[in-house]
Amino acid sequence: MVTNSILKQYTGAPMGNGGQRKKIHPYKFTLWVGIGSIIMMFAGFTSAYIVKREQPGWIGFSMPMLFWYSTAAILLSSITMQMALRAFKSREMGRYRNLLLITTALGVLFILLQVAGYYQLNHMGVRVEGSGSGVFFIIIFGLHALHVAGGIVALAVMVFRALSSTRRSYDVVPVEVTATYWHFVDLLWVYLFVFFLLIQ
Amino acid sequence: MSNEAILHEADVHTSHSNGHHDEHVHHHKETFLTKYVFSQDHKMIAKQFLITGIIWAFLGGMMSVLFRLQLGYPETTFPWLEDILGHWAKGGKIQPEFYYALVTMHGTVLVFFVLTAGLSGTFANFLIPLQIGARDMASPMLNMLSYWFFWLASIIMLSSLFVQTGPASGGWTSYPPLSALGGASEGSKAGVDLWIISMALFVVSSLLGGLNYISTILNMRTKGMSMTRVPLTIWALFFTAVLGVLSFPVLLSGFILLLFDRHAGTSFYLSDIYLASGEALPNEGGSAILFQHLFWFLGHPEVYIILLPAMGMVSEILSTNSRKPIFGYMAMVGSLFAIAILAFLVWAHHMFVTGLNPFLGSVFVLLTLLIAVPSAIKVFNWLTTLWRGNIRFTPGMMFSIGFVSLFISGGLTGIWLGNSSLDIHLHDTYFVIAHFHIVMGVASFFGMFAGIYHWFPKMYGRYMNNTMAYVHFWITMIGAYLIFWPMHYEGLAGMPRRYLDYSSWESFKQFAELNRFISTVAMIVFAVQLLFVFNFFYSIFKGRKVTSQNPWGSNTLEWTTPIRPGHGNWPGEIPEVHRWAYDYGKDGREFIPQTEPVGANESAH
Numbered sequence: 191m192v193t194n195s196i197l198k199q200y201t202g203a204p205m206g207n208g209g210q211r212k213k214i215h216p217y218k219f220t221l222w223v224g225i226g227s228i229i230m231m232f233a234g235f236t237s238a239y240i241v242k243r244e245q246p247g248w249i250g251f252s253m254p255m256l257f258w259y260s261t262a263a264i265l266l267s268s269i270t271m272q273m274a275l276r277a278f279k280s281r282e283m284g285r286y287r288n289l290l291l292i293t294t295a296l297g298v299l300f301i302l303l304q305v306a307g308y309y310q311l312n313h314m315g316v317r318v319e320g321s322g323s324g325v326f327f328i329i330i331f332g333l334h335a336l337h338v339a340g341g342i343v344a345l346a347v348m349v350f351r352a353l354s355s356t357r358r359s360y361d362v363v364p365v366e367v368t369a370t371y372w373h374f375v376d377l378l379w380v381y382l383f384v385f386f387l388l389i390q
Numbered sequence: 391m392s393n394e395a396i397l398h399e400a401d402v403h404t405s406h407s408n409g410h411h412d413e414h415v416h417h418h419k420e421t422f423l424t425k426y427v428f429s430q431d432h433k434m435i436a437k438q439f440l441i442t443g444i445i446w447a448f449l450g451g452m453m454s455v456l457f458r459l460q461l462g463y464p465e466t467t468f469p470w471l472e473d474i475l476g477h478w479a480k481g482g483k484i485q486p487e488f489y490y491a492l493v494t495m496h497g498t499v500l501v502f503f504v505l506t507a508g509l510s511g512t513f514a515n516f517l518i519p520l521q522i523g524a525r526d527m528a529s530p531m532l533n534m535l536s537y538w539f540f541w542l543a544s545i546i547m548l549s550s551l552f553v554q555t556g557p558a559s560g561g562w563t564s565y566p567p568l569s570a571l572g573g574a575s576e577g578s579k580a581g582v583d584l585w586i587i588s589m590a591l592f593v594v595s596s597l598l599g600g601l602n603y604i605s606t607i608l609n610m611r612t613k614g615m616s617m618t619r620v621p622l623t624i625w626a627l628f629f630t631a632v633l634g635v636l637s638f639p640v641l642l643s644g645f646i647l648l649l650f651d652r653h654a655g656t657s658f659y660l661s662d663i664y665l666a667s668g669e670a671l672p673n674e675g676g677s678a679i680l681f682q683h684l685f686w687f688l689g690h691p692e693v694y695i696i697l698l699p700a701m702g703m704v705s706e707i708l709s710t711n712s713r714k715p716i717f718g719y720m721a722m723v724g725s726l727f728a729i730a731i732l733a734f735l736v737w738a739h740h741m742f743v744t745g746l747n748p749f750l751g752s753v754f755v756l757l758t759l760l761i762a763v764p765s766a767i768k769v770f771n772w773l774t775t776l777w778r779g780n781i782r783f784t785p786g787m788m789f790s791i792g793f794v795s796l797f798i799s800g801g802l803t804g805i806w807l808g809n810s811s812l813d814i815h816l817h818d819t820y821f822v823i824a825h826f827h828i829v830m831g832v833a834s835f836f837g838m839f840a841g842i843y844h845w846f847p848k849m850y851g852r853y854m855n856n857t858m859a860y861v862h863f864w865i866t867m868i869g870a871y872l873i874f875w876p877m878h879y880e881g882l883a884g885m886p887r888r889y890l891d892y893s894s895w896e897s898f899k900q901f902a903e904l905n906r907f908i909s910t911v912a913m914i915v916f917a918v919q920l921l922f923v924f925n926f927f928y929s930i931f932k933g934r935k936v937t938s939q940n941p942w943g944s945n946t947l948e949w950t951t952p953i954r955p956g957h958g959n960w961p962g963e964i965p966e967v968h969r970w971a972y973d974y975g976k977d978g979r980e981f982i983p984q985t986e987p988v989g990a991n992e993s994a995h
């Protein structure tokens with residue numbers, strides 16, 4: 191769309207009147223607000239958990255070992271993501287590409303471990319049926335995994351872009367946006383993990 | 391074309407140029423599809439929201455006419471109803487299931503689709519870029535998606551009207567177990583699934599819109615437009631978006647749990663249920679109150695999501711048409727802020743009679759009554775803005791003054807309800823209906839009408855017809871009070887809401903005449919809204935043309951654009967801003983636009 195490309199120039203670049211020096215890129219800012227609203231959704235779920243725990247028929251659970259591993263995987267992926275961002279900024283594109291690949295792989299590993307952990311929970315008798323804690327896991331962990339999957343898609347796009355030789359881009363904004371989001375889903379998981387550890 | 395090139399080309403024009411010659415800056419190829427349908431121009435998206443909202447308002451209003459027919463004439467049969475509605479109106483009488491479907495859909499449609507999407511969607515989209523001096527939203531793409539998610543939500547909600555078992559019927563708040571058990575009633579079956587899906591899409595639309603509004607307001611203001619210089623509309627739309635972004639996701643989480651209860655056999659909200667047949671359901675340990683918490687944590691902020699845009703527009707219109715600065719700009723911003731914070735802390739006032747711990751209840755009473763303080767500040771400031779002003783009674787101004795009146799009336803009854811001890815008597819009676827229709831329903835509609843009449847010249851380059859507008863105003867104003875004022879008495883007498891026939895109650899028989907009166911007025915008021923709709927569409931094509939760039943003599947930036955601005959809003963550079971938006975009647979001048987530099991001997995603002 192022609193209009194679209196013109197507007198990108200209007201909105202992506204500083205104002206025509208040489209006006210506002212933006213401290214923060216609008217896309218990044220939008221991401222931060224979006225993060226706020228994702229947090230509210232999970233706050234809704236975890237407070238529902240707290241309320242429901244007090245009701246009759248409640249069955250608790252204990253944290254399967256696998257979730258410790260998945261936590262390690264996602265924490266590690268945050269580190270590699272940060273290193274990738276550094277590499278990008280210093281224009282070490284080869285290193286950037288590799289680190290991005292590692293991050294993506296760790297993300298996939300995280301999701302696999304989550305699924306396995308969920309089955310382990312099931313094995314320990316924490317089930318969706320009934321009125322115990324079981325159903326919360328498929329919802330809360332499932333939605334979190336979906337958010338991670340969204341991040342993986344974004345990472346895959348970045349990898350693809352880095353690999354394609356026709357398009358060389360040194361625009362740091364998309365990388366930063368992806369990195370911020372990735373750290374966010376990581377921290378969100380840490381919050382959920384600690385929440386369930388404390389409450390189990 | 392590079393950015394540079396555009397700007398150089400644009401430099402030829404001054405920011406005060408108007409007329410047609412500047413349109414050529416934007417004459418890249420636009421097809422019908424990109425211009426009117428998949429448009430990314432915030433002004434077009436605003437119109438899409440507005441017109442979709444008008445269609446929904448018509449449908450939602452029509453529903454209320456139907457159920458008022460039942461309430462006003464419970465004994466009478468209307469054979470023509472059966473012709474139109476089939477088995478929903480067997481024998482010419484509205485059937486109970488259909489009655490519940492009607493009130494549920496009426497609430498859902500008006501609260502969410504009209505007064506949230508139709509109101510914020512229209513005016514946030516239209517006014518934010520124009521009033522802060524931006525070419526468009528931070529992300530025109532997300533903005534377009536926001537409309538199309540709303541459109542999808544609309545289609546799904548609309549389709550739910552046509553399923554065999556009817557649309558959702560458990561009330562706009564969709565409390566479980568009615569909403570969670572398909573077997574509970576006809577209207578708990580497929581209708582509720584469609585309702586939930588539609589509402590989930592609606593939440594996505596609101597979030598996309600809200601994200602955009604916030605980052606546009608904070609990041610894309612033109613040079614000189616500090617946050618203390620933006621018009622109050624912008625502040626109001628900003629807090630509206632913040633409320634939405636923080637509260638809609640919680641509603642979404644509540645809906646997700648509801649879907650699981652409906653289809654996965656879980657017990658989030660269900661416990662100890664016996665069906666009428668005597669059969670007991672296995673669900674145990676759920677809590678219907680949990681849903682109420684999740685719902686009202688959104689629900690209360692939601693009522694302010696509906697009201698704040700109206701407040702913002704009314705502030706702007708009152709000041710412009712009183713030819714006086716808004717009284718207490720910072721107090722207005724501060725009270726918006728206080729309302730936004732308090733909106734998150736009072737949700738349990740909808741739950742005083744759910745067995746809430748009375749001590750907790752009294753905390754919520756205190757917090758609820760605190761809202762009266764910022765509300766009173768706003769009322770005081772509106773009245774002092776009007777006080778000894780050079781008032782121009784334009785239709786927009788009339789509706790703004792009407793808004794203030796309605797907000798006072800409805801706010802006062804809020805204070806009654808906010809006292810938990812009074813609420814034990816008043817909860818779920820017509821008193822609540824009267825309260826929220828006056829303070830939220832009609833008042834926000836008045837804000838919306840005010841906004842439409844005031845900004846129509848900017849939207850379409852034409853005026854709406856004034857005569858029709860005044861008829862619309864007076865009948866709606868008088869009618870609204872005639873409809874809702876008597877409901878206070880019914881509620882005080884204990885008449886409960888959500889019944890389709892009160893004639894079997896000895897205590898409420900006395901209201902038969904009154905109900906008939908209310909229904910009659912409701913139909914008249916509805917008819918007058920059709921006059922508005924006619925005026926609106928007629929004026930788009932045939933209205934008197936706007937010939938001056940700034941017809942209201944207004945200070946804000948949208949009136950520095952050409953009469954029919956193209957995509958990008960200003961043909962040349964975006965004007966720089968030197969002062970706040972409310973220099974009316976200053977230093978012997980009627981108004982001083984925001985773009986005018988502060989003079990040597992002038993006190994800056």
Ligand code: HEM
Pocket residue numbers: 563693694696697739740758759761762765800801802803804805806807808809813816817818822825826829830831
């Ligand atoms: C001084 C300010 C206000 C106070 C103290 C207040 C208090 C209350 C209380 C306590 C209730 C619950 C009544 C019940 O169900 O028993 C209520 C209901 C309601 N209020 Fe207000 N209110 C105020 C202003 C507003 C405003 C400004 C709006 C909207 C813009 C609003 C919209 C509503 C709605 C929609 C309901 C009923 C929802 C339902 O049950 O279907 N209120 N109000």
Ligand SMILES: [Cu+2]
Pocket residue numbers: 689690693736737739740
């Ligand atoms: Cu409330």
